[in-house]
Amino acid sequence: MKLTGAEIIVKCLQELNAKTVFGYPGGSVLNIYDEIYKCDTLTHVLTRHEQGAVHAADGYARATGEVGVVLVTSGPGATNAVTGLATAHMDSIPMVCLSGQVPSALIGNDAFQEADTVGITRSCTKHNYLVKDVTQLARVIREAFYIARTGRPGPVLVDIPKDVTSNVADYEDMGGKVDIPSYKPKVRGHRRQIARAYDYLVRAERPMIYTGGGVILANASKELATFAHIIGAPLTSTLMGLGGFPASDTQFVGMLGMHGTYEANMGVSRCDLLIAIGARFDDRVTGKIDEFAPDAKIIHIDVDPTSISKNVTVDLPVVGDIKHVLKELNHQLENSEFDKQKQDYTAWWSEIDAWRKRDCLAFPQSDDVIQPQYVIQQLHELTKGESILVTDVGQHQMWAAQYYPQEAPRRWLTSGGLGTMGYGLPAAMGAKMAFPDEPVVLVSGEGSFQMNIQEMATLMQYNLPIKIAIINNNFLGMVRQWQEFFYESRYAESDMTFTPDFIKLAQAYSATGFRASKPSEVGPTIKKALETEGTVIMDFRVNREANVYPMVPAGAALNQMILL
Amino acid sequence: MKHIISVLVENESGVLSRVAGLFSARGFNIESLTVAPVDDGKQSRITLVTIGNDQIVEQITKQLNKLIPVIRVANLNERAHVERELMLVKVAAEQENRAEVLRIADIFRSRVIDATTSSFIIEVTGNSRKLDACYNLLQPLGVVEMVRTGKVAMSRGEKGLEKR
Ligand SMILES: Cc1cc2nc3c(=O)[nH]c(=O)nc-3n(C[C@H](O)[C@H](O)[C@H](O)COP(=O)(O)OP(=O)(O)OC[C@H]3O[C@@H](n4cnc5c(N)ncnc54)[C@H](O)[C@@H]3O)c2cc1C
Numbered sequence A: 001m002k003l004t005g006a007e008i009i010v011k012c013l014q015e016l017n018a019k020t021v022f023g024y025p026g027g028s029v030l031n032i033y034d035e036i037y038k039c040d041t042l043t044h045v046l047t048r049h050e051q052g053a054v055h056a057a058d059g060y061a062r063a064t065g066e067v068g069v070v071l072v073t074s075g076p077g078a079t080n081a082v083t084g085l086a087t088a089h090m091d092s093i094p095m096v097c098l099s100g101q102v103p104s105a106l107i108g109n110d111a112f113q114e115a116d117t118v119g120i121t122r123s124c125t126k127h128n129y130l131v132k133d134v135t136q137l138a139r140v141i142r143e144a145f146y147i148a149r150t151g152r153p154g155p156v157l158v159d160i161p162k163d164v165t166s167n168v169a170d171y172e173d174m175g176g177k178v179d180i181p182s183y184k185p186k187v188r189g190h191r192r193q194i195a196r197a198y199d200y201l202v203r204a205e206r207p208m209i210y211t212g213g214g215v216i217l218a219n220a221s222k223e224l225a226t227f228a229h230i231i232g233a234p235l236t237s238t239l240m241g242l243g244g245f246p247a248s249d250t251q252f253v254g255m256l257g258m259h260g261t262y263e264a265n266m267g268v269s270r271c272d273l274l275i276a277i278g279a280r281f282d283d284r285v286t287g288k289i290d291e292f293a294p295d296a297k298i299i300h301i302d303v304d305p306t307s308i309s310k311n312v313t314v315d316l317p318v319v320g321d322i323k324h325v326l327k328e329l330n331h332q333l334e335n336s337e338f339d340k341q342k343q344d345y346t347a348w349w350s351e352i353d354a355w356r357k358r359d360c361l362a363f364p365q366s367d368d369v370i371q372p373q374y375v376i377q378q379l380h381e382l383t384k385g386e387s388i389l390v391t392d393v394g395q396h397q398m399w400a401a402q403y404y405p406q407e408a409p410r411r412w413l414t415s416g417g418l419g420t421m422g423y424g425l426p427a428a429m430g431a432k433m434a435f436p437d438e439p440v441v442l443v444s445g446e447g448s449f450q451m452n453i454q455e456m457a458t459l460m461q462y463n464l465p466i467k468i469a470i471i472n473n474n475f476l477g478m479v480r481q482w483q484e485f486f487y488e489s490r491y492a493e494s495d496m497t498f499t500p501d502f503i504k505l506a507q508a509y510s511a512t513g514f515r516a517s518k519p520s521e522v523g524p525t526i527k528k529a530l531e532t533e534g535t536v537i538m539d540f541r542v543n544r545e546a547n548v549y550p551m552v553p554a555g556a557a558l559n560q561m562i563l564l
Numbered sequence B: 001m002k003h004i005i006s007v008l009v010e011n012e013s014g015v016l017s018r019v020a021g022l023f024s025a026r027g028f029n030i031e032s033l034t035v036a037p038v039d040d041g042k043q044s045r046i047t048l049v050t051i052g053n054d055q056i057v058e059q060i061t062k063q064l065n066k067l068i069p070v071i072r073v074a075n076l077n078e079r080a081h082v083e084r085e086l087m088l089v090k091v092a093a094e095q096e097n098r099a100e101v102l103r104i105a106d107i108f109r110s111r112v113i114d115a116t117t118s119s120f121i122i123e124v125t126g127n128s129r130k131l132d133a134c135y136n137l138l139q140p141l142g143v144v145e146m147v148r149t150g151k152v153a154m155s156r157g158e159k160g161l162e163k164r
């Protein structure tokens, strides 16, 4: 079948089961848009900014586990997409971004709306391509999807010159099949390494399980739960791993790291065996590296060899997909005398329970000023913890992580690695697009919210109702907190003296706005918002100078927490 | 410590900038880098010399392996290997120095590949130390310019990087 490049792109998207494209048109992609117009199996969402399109595809991908798809034009379209790509790259989110490029003959000539997109995005994508020949287009798109979703997932960009979209080539449906000799991610863990893990587990007296985003990416929650229950050890998760293990399980001790719980950080500092599963020993997690888990042997299960022994030397690496490795390991544990051979953890658990009693997340309630933590608690209670929860970046993000416990995977969407303010609104939109019947709540700050505020219009155009809670402290709160702690309260440029009237702003977009200024108004405001149809902005005027606790100062050891 | 790393890659456009970009983005050092197509031109073989402790070099090889068009990576320091480098030196030599230049060239079993009444170009191959030594002797005689290829290297024995 002879088709134009633009037709091939649409055919490939169908072949690869892509249903939703987030994008923004422009000269170099008009041929592609014309084919999308004619195609009735693809839904296109016109965002108001390319960054919004990429975050929306990212939210879609995190919520579904499928590859998010983005389409942007050359030059400014592609450069606007960069922050979104970097965000997805840092959190290993599967995504394919198609970008238009000036016609092949003009590349390198400083042509109108030309940017070296492949050069610019090289370090913020898992891989990227410039397609110079229409006969290679279908292969490249299939490879892009394959690379995006396999191994350690990530965004892949395909840059397509305009002439390639009009040139013709043969197309045949290949069912997405690819063959990339130089790319063969390892799925199965090494048998001997898995067997050795057993020996470590049997000997441990104070084991601790440390899980990360890899559990979510591998869809391995079930295998993790089985593993954790066989071992019976306390389990802590990174910010990215929340929801990979039910927070209500008694073995769960909360998040670890800079804003982790007392029990999680003390536990990691005291354990004699740390079992890291799909986590990458980020500096927000380890604190001072020399004093991280100082007494522990470390087992590390990860699909990406570069994650292993990058920051912390690991005693037993197992390279492979978590789902496969845990299945194998669980099988071994279940078919052995592990239960009889393992050490007695009673003393270990009583240490953990003593740390738990410190109740590090308790905060002082007040009758006249809203505590931000209370807003999140109320959101949790009134949504029965059943909403997909999306956040922006800052203090509100940490409070959302601490006070909205996650029970299941893919319902907690947050930018961890890059920490991109402005991620929340478009990502929530992407999640709602994927699950129109699920409640989606965005917890944002007035700073972050203003970074992609334009996507309110997209929400309205596509009828994607979400509930937005702005934790409004009139500060770039997280910055202010650092300035309070480490710069003697010199609040240099963190005071947002002017913010828009979010109620009127909601109305300008034909949405609804409510404000709460007193603690007694919090619950009723949330109830009203949940009962109101369509998108609602809740403007919570909170304690301006509340801090996130516990906090491990940058560079300090994990057990050196500032507590409230 | 210096490490010699051999990298076999798909010979496609942009692959060299991926490799070089990896080093700059992650703050790794490149001391030298040579690259040329091998076999039928579908693949290229890169030899690069880098400096770092074991942990850094382990990261370098893992990161290189992670690049999609990279087919194989070998740290030649981990095995017996041979290495060679080529140097061209242009010496401006008149009358009394000409014999001395030729004598030095001879000692290093190098070849004169260009000669004019006032200059020579000498081609020297060998390990890097030999090249340094030769250069140091020629230098006082009037070196105008010199160029070196950087190391190429190969493991000893029957096994190769291209076919296992
Ligand atoms: C303001 C702010 C504060 C923060 N504070 C904290 C904090 O207190 N605590 C905290 O934990 N984080 C915090 N973060 C987030 C932090 O920056 C990192 O994003 C996070 O810790 C990384 O999580 P992770 O280790 O789970 O890695 P991820 O980035 O989720 O990486 C996943 C790992 O799993 C591997 N993997 C992927 N797929 C598979 C598979 N199928 N099989 C096997 N392995 C796989 C990958 O190779 C990778 O190594 C904060 C972020 C911000 C913005």
Ligand SMILES: Cc1ncc(C[n+]2csc(CCOP(=O)(O)OP(=O)(O)O)c2C)c(N)n1
Pocket: A392, A393, A394, A395, A396, A397, A418, A419, A420, A421, A422, A444, A445, A446, A447, A448, A449, A471, A473, A475, A476, A477, A478, A479
């Ligand atoms: C795009 C971007 N710019 C700057 C930062 C640095 N930064 C991290 S948190 C923060 C403050 C966020 O303020 P706000 O959204 O109001 O949330 P709060 O901390 O007050 O809850 C800033 C500026 C960032 N993470 N992202």
